[in-house]
Amino acid sequence: MTATDTAHAVAPERGTLDKAAGENFPVAPFFLPRDWRTDLMALYGFARLVDDIGDGDLAPGGADARLLGVPGDRAGDRLLMLDAFEEDLRRVFDGTPRHPLLRRLQPTVRRRSLTPGPFLGLIAANRQDQLVRRYETYDDLLAYCELSANPVGRLVLAVTGTSTPERIRRSDAICTALQIIEHLQDVAEDLGRDRVYLPAEDLKRFHVQESDLAAKSAGASVRALVAYEAQRASDLLDEGAPLVGSVHGRLRLLLAGFVAGGRAALRAIAAAQYDVLPGPPKPGKAQLLREVGVTLRGEG
Secondary structure, three states, X not given: OOHHHHHHHHHHHHHHHHHHHHOOOOOOOXXXXXXXXXXXXXXXXXXXXXXXHHHOOOOOOOHHHHHOOOOHHHOOOHHHHHHHHHHHHHHHHHOOOOOHHHHHHHHHHHHHOOOOHHHHHHHHHHHHHHHOOXXXXXXXXXXXXXXXXXXXXXXXXXXXXXOOHHHHXXXXXXXXXXXXXXXXXXXXXXXXOOOEOOOHHHHHHOOOXXXXXXXXXXXXXXXXXHHHHHHHHHHHHHXXXXXXXXXXXXXXXXXXXXXXXXHHHHHHHHHOOOOOOOOOOOOOHHHHXXXXXXXXXXXX
């Protein structure tokens, strides 16, 4: 990597990490031990960057493409970029990666003895986004979430040294719920990318056409559909919530923040009367804090 590449890398790296503030859940809050925060931000940098590649949301100028060895005139080829990113990920485990966010990830991988599987799952999900733009059934959507969301929770458990089969099962439920909630918040944005994450069988059940999702505000059928999917996400959060009580100390507070973030987002969607089309309903900090308290007390 040349000095010019390094200079170009600074802005995209910082911009990617800065997106943590906009997530529905706390990524690496201040109350965690410093080494956990460092490792969680390294994981976030990887997950956010692979999503940005898959969504075409990289910083302008082509710095990420240059870092990954992709010619500038091919920077818009998302599948090529994902292939190059996977090659660089493999260097995390057996060499020296080119991209600064992957170099940042390497000490975490070594310190926590992480395996490639969850990282490859996130890349596979973004490849799937380039090829699959509609999901026929809810089970099809769950299979996508197994790649796009569940690896994140598994990595958090691995970093904190708390993985067990039961905790992984609960974590998967929480992560799938958070992914579905994000899909509900972003119906209009996703449609603009020619993606629909609402199962086709459910659109039929509620007599919703895709053209209805392009309206400025949702009609009764779309609202009923969103409410139905929101209840599914809520049930998944309830299924996963016992994970919070299975751990102690600051990790318990972190996991409560994940569950509370999802519940607060669902309350914001309900407060908008399930009309997600004008833009993503977002909860306020007060609502999030209330939900954290409820989750910690096990009342949710």
